Amino acid sequence: MVNLTATHVMVITVLFFSTFIRSAFGFGDALLAMPLLVMLINPQTAAPLVACIAFTIAITILLKSWRDVDIKAAWRLIALSLVGIPIGVQLLKTAPEHIIKAILGIVLILFGLYNLIAPRLPKLKWQGWTYIFGFVAGILGGAYNTNGPPIVIYSTLRRWPPQRFRATLQGYFFSTGVLLLANHALAGLWTPDVLRLYAYSLPIVMLAIFLGGKVNQSIPRGRFERFINGFLVLMGVFLLSAFHF
Helix, strand or coil: CCCCHHHHHHHHHHHHHHHHHHHHCCCCCCHHHHHHHHCCCCHHHHHHHHHHHHHHHHHHHHHHHHHHHHHHHHHHHHHHHHHHHHHHHHHHHCCCCCHHHHHHHHHHCCCCCCCHCCCHHHHHCCCCHHHHHHHHHHHHHHHHHCCCCHHHHCCCCCCCCCHHHHHHHHHHHHHHHHHHHHHHHHHHCCCCCHHHHHHHHHHHHHHHHHHHHHHHHHHHHHHHHHHHHHHHHHHHHHHHHHCCC
């Protein structure tokens, strides 16, 4: 019989809502979950737990939606992210994390607000932009585990419909997630506590993926873009809050 403590219940609740957001919009789970989880459990448990959940989300969505993935764009993003990750790791040693997150937060807020109150930015057509955004995502991912925002901005500028947006992001996060899980395993972070919390959370996570998928399919394209831009502003505020003068 499973004995759930109050902490277990709160962790599972956080993972439910973060998974629902990721399933509905394609991104944002780690940004929502990590600040809340580190108030409940230690970061060494929270980080690999969120990585395991994120990988589960990606593979579950891809099993159903792999036909909607823009394969060419996904592989270009992944390839250049792999090039950028080592540079990001080096950046981690020299640049203050809170300053980089603050700059990224300001960019997300300005980008999201511009799209909400002004005419649309041009649609990306030149394939070279894929490599540029993938490279930047790799740098940010290697340095601060924030590879999502550049990929989301790229996908928004491609004007993908909700299903392709969601599926292609999962293709990208699936591939980069494999590397992240491997690094956690090599670092000895797959502890019994992580595996136990993952097992406790899995049924609720699967429910959240299902419900989020229903929401994703029901959002009209124009409204979906407004939701994404609004969520980018919210992500920017979260990142900006990490800046301390």
